[in-house]
Amino acid sequence: MTTALVFGATGFIGAQLLRGLLDRPDTTRVIAVVRRPLTLSDPKLTVLIGDRETLPALAAQLVADEVFVALGTTRKQTPDEAAYYRIDHDYPVEAARIARHNGAQAVFLVSAVGADAASRSFYLRTKGETERDVIALGFPRTAIFRPSMLVGQRAEHRPLERLFIGLSHLLNPVLLGPADRFRGIDGGDVARAMIAAARSDAPGVQILHWREMTALLGR
Template sequence: MKKAVVFGATGLIGSYLLKELLNSTDYEVVTVVVRRKLTIHHPKLKLLIGDYHSLPSLKEDIKADEVYITLGTTKNKTPDQRVYYEIDHDYPVLAAKIAKERGATAVFLVTAVGANPSSGVFYLRTKGEVERDLIAQGFDHTHIFRPSMLMGNRDENRPLEKFFMAIWWFIGPLLIGKGLEKYRGIAGERVANAMIKAAQNQNEKVKIYHWREMQDLLK
């Protein structure tokens, strides 16, 4: 049985991911690093309270075969680009580094469709840079998931996101072909399930999953 560590377990994808990992017979311990206590109680769950700045002090308590990273913020929530970059880039890179030093051989990262370190768009450039810097760490297996519009209910109120989500339900079926279908919306729960499925069959050194690849995993 494996050990997993999750960063971002309270988000849309992360909350589903945590539930699936705890219910899976493949895992004996699931460690989560969060800023505050969770309401979930489970015999497999190991809870660590911390953030980017305190993470190094938690290193000895992190022991995992796999590290799952679903961290992320928004421009409205974090308008300061320096802090935004710290959450979306620096924290995932540090989390992966520490997990690797503590035995992790595989990393599963959620970024976004269009991620590119050369992009002129700050959001896409940040996502591209975190992908690049995690790949450079040299895990045995690096899995990168690039969803487009994430569908599902969040705990926090995001009216603009709900508006675009409603539009995506209608335009999704029109996005046909390899060049367009990667922009289809996908439920956060399905992304989480795809990550679990990917962990069951790890052959490639680096694998990137768009909408089609995630759908294929879930067949």
């Protein structure tokens, strides 16, 4: 029986991840750290209101077996690079650090295809540094999920992203071999792959792209 800790539970992947964890039979408790109260209620669910700045004050309550991190922002929402870095790097790393200190044995992190701490791209470098620093925390199990274009129904209107999603349906069949990591994937499938990876008990560090995530879903 498992206690799961979730960061980013109001996001595109995180909201679906939260529901999946609550539905998982072997989950006894899910702790969700969010900036505002959730409309979702469940006997298994504990909601903590907090963010990067208030996280240390919540540390004693962040006790779980597994920690799922689906935090992130966009350049449109957060144009300032320093603020963006705090959300996409500092917050995930600090959340994982506290959970590890409190005894968590596994971490499941949403990153991005092409993440590389040495990249010239600010976005990919930030993702790569986040991966590097979470791995350095030494969890017995670390799974990093690197989706490319996320498809599926979002609450917010993103016209340009809708165009790319349409293109992904055309491009996916021709992205073969090593290029299949760039295939679009449904946000719900990423969430389900994270839960499936938690069940697999694979030790060490795993890096999962489209192929590995869909394999976890039996496809």
